[in-house]
Amino acid sequence: MSIDADAVHEVVRAAQQGSRQAADRLVREHDAWVRSVIYAVTGRSDDVDDIAQQVWTRVWERLGSLENPRQLRSWLYTVARNTALDVSMSNRRRTRRAAPLDEQMPLVDRSGTCPVTAASRSELQHMILEAVRSLPALYREPFVLRHLNDWSYAQIAEVLGLSVESVETRLVRARALLREMLAGKVQR
Amino acid sequence: MNTDREQLEHLITRVLDGEATAMERAALQRRLDADPLARRLFEEHRALDALAGEALRAAAGCPASRRHLQLPQLPWVRYGLGAVAAAAAILIWLSPQHRPAGPAREAAPGHASVANWLRPGALTADAIAPLPASFERPQVRVRGSQQDYIVLPADQPGTYWIIEVDREQTHAIRIYRDY
Numbered sequence: 001m002s003i004d005a006d007a008v009h010e011v012v013r014a015a016q017q018g019s020r021q022a023a024d025r026l027v028r029e030h031d032a033w034v035r036s037v038i039y040a041v042t043g044r045s046d047d048v049d050d051i052a053q054q055v056w057t058r059v060w061e062r063l064g065s066l067e068n069p070r071q072l073r074s075w076l077y078t079v080a081r082n083t084a085l086d087v088s089m090s091n092r093r094r095t096r097r098a099a100p101l102d103e104q105m106p107l108v109d110r111s112g113t114c115p116v117t118a119a120s121r122s123e124l125q126h127m128i129l130e131a132v133r134s135l136p137a138l139y140r141e142p143f144v145l146r147h148l149n150d151w152s153y154a155q156i157a158e159v160l161g162l163s164v165e166s167v168e169t170r171l172v173r174a175r176a177l178l179r180e181m182l183a184g185k186v187q188r
Numbered sequence: 189m190n191t192d193r194e195q196l197e198h199l200i201t202r203v204l205d206g207e208a209t210a211m212e213r214a215a216l217q218r219r220l221d222a223d224p225l226a227r228r229l230f231e232e233h234r235a236l237d238a239l240a241g242e243a244l245r246a247a248a249g250c251p252a253s254r255r256h257l258q259l260p261q262l263p264w265v266r267y268g269l270g271a272v273a274a275a276a277a278i279l280i281w282l283s284p285q286h287r288p289a290g291p292a293r294e295a296a297p298g299h300a301s302v303a304n305w306l307r308p309g310a311l312t313a314d315a316i317a318p319l320p321a322s323f324e325r326p327q328v329r330v331r332g333s334q335q336d337y338i339v340l341p342a343d344q345p346g347t348y349w350i351i352e353v354d355r356e357q358t359h360a361i362r363i364y365r366d367y
Contacts, residue, residue: 036248045247125243132240146205147241148248153207172194172201175233178240 005070012069027056030073033149034080037159040144041084043133047091055083077159081141131181139174142167196226200233 014022031052038051058079066075132140142156149155153167160167199216202208208216220227340349 039248125246128240128243129247144244147244168198168201171205172197175201175237176197179232179236182236
C-alpha cells in the first residue's frame with residue numbers, strides 16, 4: 001500500500017468518524033478538482049460555487065457509504081458529476097432571463113492590452129468555450145479535467161473509471177472535434 | 189478512418205499531454221521534419237490546445253498551467269526558427285540603418301526588442317523559468333490557408349508586429365505594424 005493510499009485511508013476513516021479536521025482536510029485537498037468536474041459537466045462557471053456547496057453537503061451525508069477509502073477520488077467524482085447533472089437539469093426547467101455570465105459578458109482581460117485586442121481575445125475565448133461546451137460529455141470531461149488540473153492520463157483514468165487508453169482516445173477525439181468546429185474560425 | 193492519420197493524432201496528443209516517451213517524441217520529430225501536412229496538423233493542435241487551456245482556466249478562475257512551459261522541444265522551435273530567421277532578416281532590413289532616407293513616421297520603434305523576441309534561443313516554448321507579470325504570450329493567427337500570422341507585442345502598448353508566414357515554405361512574407 002502506498003503512502004498516499006495510507007494517508008487517504010486514514011483521513012477518510014477519520015472523517016467518517018466525525019473528525020472535523022479530517023473533513024476540512026478532505027475539502028482542502030479535493031475542492032479544486034471537484035470544482036473542475038462541476039465546470040466540465042455544466043460548462044458554466046457561475047454555477048460552480050453553488051453546486052460545489054451541494055456536492056460537499058452530499059459528501060458528508062454519504063461518506064459513511066464509502067466502503068473502500070482508496071476509491072475516494074472516483075467516488076467524489078461520481079457525487080460531483082451527479083450533483084452537477086441534477087442541478088443542471090433542475091435549472092433547465094426554470095425560465096432564465098439572462099444568459100450565464102460567461103455567455104453574456106466578455107471574459108476579463110488582465111493583460112492590460114488595448115480594448116480592441118482585449119475584445120478579440122475575449123471573443124476568441126468565448127468561441128472556444130462554446131466549442132468545448134458543445135463537445136459530447138464523454139469527450140468534454142476528460143478534456144476539461146486535463147486542462148484545469150494538469151492531470152496525467154492515469155489520474156484522469158482513476159477518477160473516471162476508465163483505462164488509460166480510453167482516456168487518451170477520448171482526448172484525441174475531443175481535440176479532433178474542436179479542430180473541426182473551429183476550423184476557419186480561429187484568428188488567434 | 190485513416191489509420192495513419194489516427195496514429196499521428198494519437199502521437200500528437202501524447203506529446204501535447206506530456207505522456208509521450210522519448211522514442212515517441214523522436215518519432216514525431218522525424219515525421220514533422222518530413223511531412224509538412226503533419227507539421228501543420230501539429231501546430232494547429234498545439235495552438236488550439238493552448239488557447240483552449242487558457243480559455244478554460246480563465247473561465248474557471250484557475251492559475252496558469254505550468255505544463256505548457258514544459259513541452260518537449262519539438263518542431264515548434266525548429267519550425268519557428270525557420271520563420272524566425274526569415275523574419276529576423278526582414279527586421280534587419282527594416283532597421284534604421286538599412287531603411288531608405290525619408291520621414292521616420294513608420295520607423296520601427298522597438299525593433300531591437302522585437303529582434304530579441306526573434307533571436308533563436310530567445311524562444312522559450314519549453315522554458316520553465318517564471319514569466320514577468322507584463323509578459324504577453326505571442327499569438328498565432330490561422331486563417332485556414334497556408335499563411336500564419338505571428339503577433340508580437342511592440343514596444344508601445346497596444347501596438348504589435350504582425351509577421352505573415354507561409355507555412356508550407358516556412359518563410360516570412362511580410363511584417364507590418366498593427367494595433
